[in-house]
Amino acid sequence: MKCLNVALAVAGAMMMAGCCNCGGKPFAVFPSTCTTPDGMAIDSKGRLVIAAPNFNDTTKPAAIFRIDEPGGAPYLWVHVPPLEKTGLAAPMGICFGPEGELYVCDNQGWSGSEKGANEGRLLRLDFKDDKLAACAVIASGMEHPNGVKFHNGMLYVTQSSLSKIKDPSGKLVSGVYRFKPTDRNIAVKNTREDTQLILTLVTQNPYCQYGLDGIVFDAKGDLLLGNFGDGTIHRATFDASGKVASCTVFAKTDFDYSDPASKGFIERAANTKMRTTDGMCVDDAGNIYVADFSNNAIAKVTPEGTISVVRRDPDGDGQNGGLNQPGEPILWKGRLVVSNFDAVVGPDKVNTKKADLPCTLSVITP
8 A cells, every 4th residue: 555665754844735624523533443444435235344454553453344324433343354374364455246245455465574475365255144254265365455346247456566577677566456256266476477467557656666556447437546656547448358458647646756865855745736546436526536645635636637635634643633644535425534544654754653543534525
């Protein structure tokens, strides 16, 4: 999900454009069993579901939380079954299928644990009477599964890093995989030998080598992808056979890539539009809302590709309702709800302190 630079952040307070909900309150506050909220989805009953990989405190088991109505408190719905080999689970991107099943990107490698390297999974969780009834492994051995969407009977998954695939430039390759919901125990190689790999892209920003992350389909059925490090959204189209026909840049940050160690970097970077592209969602009018993770902001991209900043907050802990390193936005009952990931610091991040507890969700008027 993010450029994994854990050096100390540039110090100093900043005043940034946008609306900080200072003096307000969070949309929701999590119990202590959640230390890192991330991906979100809405189930068939209209309830908001949130994945918690709990990277900030791995002694707390990875879990799926639920909020049944606006104003309600998040509560732990189910724990994600860990991989026996590693003892880990790390749910990031999630989505629901037509039978009420929940698909989960179990990004074992993101935790930084060596034992989780190339052990990521795509899981299917089935429920009966709102209780976990079964867990099936669709794919395993994945390097960095991040976002997932169900579309036209297929599952599309971003892999933010495919380090085994070498580009002549030496820069990071990432890609999109496509699976059938009925697939089981596919052993992913993270190379071009994988027949499920339908497209790859290279991240050009040398200072943030982190690739495809956010994923959403628009009303036309085009696939919209966020290349995190480049601050770009790509539009992929498909031919009649389902193959990728084109993949072009649809919207691009106005920030020129530069060294985070350079003087005044964070002040310049934090006042640009959509510097990074994490989780995304789209409204009925075709506007895309993007979590600008590094800038502590939410961007809006119109159907014509025009970028604006909907909300940008200074560094904070989220307790006053402000953004605290947004991971993903979602439209829920007329509200734009944002998960506050708050697990990465570095000289290119507005966020300077991770694991501000309790964890929160923020809300924005679209």
